[in-house]
Amino acid sequence: MxxxxxxxxxxxxxxxxxxxxxxxxxxxxxxxxxxxxxxxxxxxxxxxxxxxxxxxxxxxxxxxxxxxxxxxxxxxxxxxxxxxxxxxxxxxxxxxxxxxxxxxxxxxxxxxxxxxxxxxxxxRRPRRTATVVATPAAPPIEVGALRLDVEAREAYVDGALVPLTRTEFDVLAALAARPGTVLTRRALIDAVWGPGWIGDDHLVDVHVLHVRQKLGDTAKDQRFVRTVRGVGYRIGVGA
Missing domain, CATH: 3.40.50.2300 (Response regulator)
Structure with a gap:
């Protein structure tokens, strides 16, 4: 076929x-x-x-x-x-x-x-290998030891490249783009998968778990991704 x-x-x-x-x-x-x-x-x-x-x-x-x-x-x-x-x-x-x-x-x-x-x-989301139209580059986002280069779609912790999948990167970037703001699961779904997505929004929890694991973070330390009980997630402060 x-x-x-x-x-x-x-x-x-x-x-x-x-x-x-x-x-x-x-x-x-x-x-x-x-x-x-x-x-x-x-x-x-x-x-x-x-x-x-x-x-x-x-x-x-x-x-x-x-x-x-x-x-x-x-x-x-x-x-x-x-x-x-x-x-x-x-x-x-x-x-x-x-x-x-x-x-x-x-x-x-x-x-x-x-x-x-x-x-x-x-x-609807861009592939990592997609051609990028020449525009002024956005500065990398730094959260303690975490450096997030949104233009290159790369994340580093202590200078070492972290092998995030596209979805994991998009979840992290959505949080990092709104420092101090708590995003609900639904808000993250809209930002990453799009407002037309339907399904189990606990999918977000699974991807946050994997992001933390790859960044060397834990649910206890929450250096880079913090859980706000009963609401959602926000970017941490790196310490």
Whole structure:
């Protein structure tokens, strides 16, 4: 299943339920994507390397190499957007999927239209490798040992580059852009995923957890990202 347009955005759907993969692929094709379908993890890794997709819809429970390992390998060579699918609703599945670099998750059964709405929201955000129009560079944001270069989309702690995913970077940048302001989960969803995004807003908590881990921060210290109980999050002071 592919389209012939050279300029089409590319999507890879990885799911061992072939009818479901075909259904998702048909929705993506209608939206102008060149679509590639895979039904096992080993095949998926090879196709992902070859296709260089813009977005991947990835089932967690694949035979052989599971979705977590596929995503882990994918993140070594691509910063494409990943929506993880899981047939189980346990929080641990969601946490595992996102910990290896997935941007969003959906629990089966789900609406293909909702999936497309989430993909559309993700693709409104810039890729790290996108061409930047020449404009006056914004100065880096510094929070103690944290240095956030929004123009280059890079974060450093004590001078060392921190390997944040695009979503993790966007969450951190949204907080850093509003020092002293507490952002609710919904406000962060609007800032990062867009106001049209629908789903579980606790997705924000998972990404904040990973941001803290990668920055060497903890929920106890909260040097860089502070929790305001019952409200949301704000950028810390670096100490």
């Amino acid at each position: 592919t389209s012939s347009s050279v300029s089409a955005r590319r999507a890879v759907v990885v799911d061992d339920e072939q009818p479901l993969a075909t259904l998702i692929g048909s929705y993506l094709e209608r939206d102008g994507f060149e679509v590639h379908l895979c039904h096992d993890g080993v095949q998926a890794v090879a196709v992902l390397r070859d296709v260089d997709p813009d977005v991947v819809v990835l089932d967690l429970g694949l035979p052989g190499v599971d979705g977590v390992e596929v995503c882990r390998q994918l993140r070594t060579f691509s910063d494409c957007y990943v929506v993880m699918l899981t047939a189980r609703s346990e929080e641990v599945d969601k946490l595992i999927g996102l910990s290896v670099g997935a941007d969003d998750y959906m629990t089966k059964p789900f609406s293909p239209r909702e999936l497309m709405a989430r993909i559309t929201a993700l693709l």
